[in-house]
Amino acid sequence: MKHLTWRRVLLGTAGPATALIGAAIIIVLILLAAGHDPIAAFEAMGGAYSDPAVVTSAINQTTVFYLSAVAVAIGFKMNLFNIGVDGQYRLAAMVAAAFAGMTMMDSLPGPIRILLTLLVAMAVGGIWSGIAGWLRVTRGVSEVISTIMLNSISTALIAFLLTPQMWAIQRGYNVLTRPITEGGRLNNFDLGTGTPLFSLILLGVAVGVAYWFLLNRTVFGFSIRATGMSETAAVASGISVKKMMFVAMLMSGVVAGLVGMPELLNGSAGSYSLNFQTGIGFTGIAIALLGRNHPVGIVFAAALWSFLASSSNALQSVQVPKEMVSIMQGLIVLLVVIAYEIVRRATVVLEQRDVARQLAIVETARNEVSA
């Protein structure tokens, strides 16, 4: 079985590797077509990482991407397409920020404030995705449609709540929730790089471990995976698919609620403002796809994404538009979907042959024994 394991590793890395190489080749062609020097461009991207501050902030961004991708992956495992992570995390961050910034919170002990903030964010994210889950289960509304619409609704809701008349304050041209006071935020790890490392990287690790444990070790996770792999088989096995759908959607939203927390609790602003990072929910979809919904795979995918993004500024120093990085990211996702499918089919064929061959050996041995 040893060679089988090796093959598994090879097959596992073959997909992303071919996708990356393919994307690099195409990007070289695009750069050449646009009259840029590809070698200079790649050198500039690589050179960006000589600045430790860039590396630290890329790791911070990785944490954020990771949380978002895990939120998406929980849905993917059940064949639920939660496009609403974006709206879920923005609304959750906004409400949690407004809550954490309330004056009554100032008197509470720090750990409780942090905990309450996280809980509020998780609750809001869960409620928002729960609406889509409930609609899916009771009315058969596709979660793709409902979450897209809920994204728009949350944008409108945030615009409504983030006004001085409601939960926000005006500061210059910016509108923001009342900044969280000292004690309600988390300390960062100072690595001496000029950019502190988010302490909520530990939350990312915890979520990753919990996701892995839930999926692989619990009956609940088994039911989710079984439903995702074959709904008909799950039904016949007594798994309540509707319940699973609702709970998976809910959990996806709960994790989505955490996506904004590193920026809120570790970031320097300590509030939700017009400048709050948006669009991470969509990035999460691409990363979950790239990481094959695997708790470790997503780590690499999120890091790749984040490191590519943080090298984009360096490209401009060699007069290459930084959008080249977006093209590259898009190409990777596109190619990785193709590569994974090819690898999947190859794996099935290889395994069938392997079983047939090993059985043939056993059969021959049996015949020889009997003869």
Next chain:
Amino acid sequence: MSPVDPAAQAAPGSAVGTDVPAVRLTGITKRFPGVVANSDITFTVRRGTVHALVGENGAGKSTLMKTLYGMHRPDEGTIEIDGESVVLGSPADAIAAGIGMVHQHFMLADNLTVWENIVLGSEPVGPAGVIRSKQAIADIREIAGRYGLEVDPTGLVEHLGVGARQRVEILKVLYRGAKTLILDEPTAVLVPQEVDELFDNLRELKREGLTIIFISHKLDEVRAIADEITVIRRGTTVGTADPATVTNRQLAEMMVGSELPTPETHESTVTDRVVLHVSDLASVDETGRPVLAISSLTIHAGEILGIAGVEGNGQAELVDAIMGIRSLTAGRVELGGEDVTKHSTLSRREAGIGFIPEDRHRQGLILAGTLWENRILGHQTRPPASNGWLLTRSAARADTERIVDEFDVRTPSIEVKASALSGGNQQKLIVGREMSGDPKLLIAAHPTRGVDVGAQAAIWEHLRRARARGLAVLLISADLEEVIGMSDRITVILRGRLVGEYDPRTVTPEQLGSAMTGAGDAAAVGEIAAAAPAPPPGAAPDSGDVGRHGRGDGDTTGEEGRS
């Protein structure tokens, strides 16, 4: 099973005008890495004959036919068609050479009409890229008329029964100009009467000079239709036989190299302890049409109750109702005296119902999961699979090893994906799983469908042993030999109702066949229908057509969407 028409038997001579064989395969060897799927096969088919290719699952029939249909190239050997040596690089080459294949699983688009399905992929296109539908329909009518394949080219495929669908598949091949037809297990989905129709069609094709390669397990049928039989075992041809003289037993011995098992249950072990009692069961489909109306059904401990029926007559609905998968409009399900009508599928399983579903790929297995993960399926809340909320993986693995051992699942390891196993081994795994944890009741829907003779014998033996231990079994099967051989009692399901009860010791397949199509004793059917409960609210007052959209040509038209 099917009477041989002497007139048709006499016919072939008229079409055989030359001695050049339609197909001659010589020394065909096909290796896959590590496995020799076909080795040194020699296979000759005379023109204008029906040539049967028989052998166990995995013996290499499909590999050989894929070679002939151009789906892969042989490593060694030559293919001659009409005396000329050819190289078939793709199915397109094979079609051009006059070879057509009718697959076991129909490949038709339900929402297209018959003629659209037939021309799909080789549409007659007019000057402006417009499909010349009139010409296509006329051509199809002409072909259908010539070969006696009754089907309306303008009808929608979704309204067709199994037999008619098969005719469409055959027409598809003929439309492409095939002179030699490969039929892969064509009777697997048909009832005896439909088989007779198919055989009439095949004789007609033969009379018109076409050549048919008929792949099957069913030896009675092979002997009834074939002019010549080639037996294949372990990847090589072990000989040919003359259907007029060979016996089933001889054929079977050639196929498996040992004796053919028969489904027999020996002495009765029926007790008077009721395990399953179902009363006044009624259910409707999405459109509100009644699909199930079972007045009463009882199975005792140690008893196998066989249900025979044409597919789509409510078998799947009955199973789903007992399993709690389908919602009922009325009725009661009791397991061991306890009312479980309101219980979920999970709690019914926990209460001791084992379930071998009719479609192992859709309902029985997670193909992408490992064998031990599949062991957990359906048992996820119970030891050895879990302690309720945490999986106990090592115990589950150990128990999977036990099943692999006891049920002779041929696999190199329990870590391989279920999709890597052959159908028979997948089914043995399912049977082993469903018999774990001491079930009281086993629902076995087509338990030996599509499995080889060896696995079939093993599954029958396990059913017998479990029955002797007091298991109650609901056996649903389209294989009448299996139903008759295994059951203590037989009942027939027709349009969602149970019609009549038969003693397996005295009933013949033909009697069951007529009861299954409603062609039998109409009075008896009426009597039972009258005794059945009143149709549920919303049902048409005349619910004689429960479970059917229409009678059509005698085929099932009820549940095509399901497969």
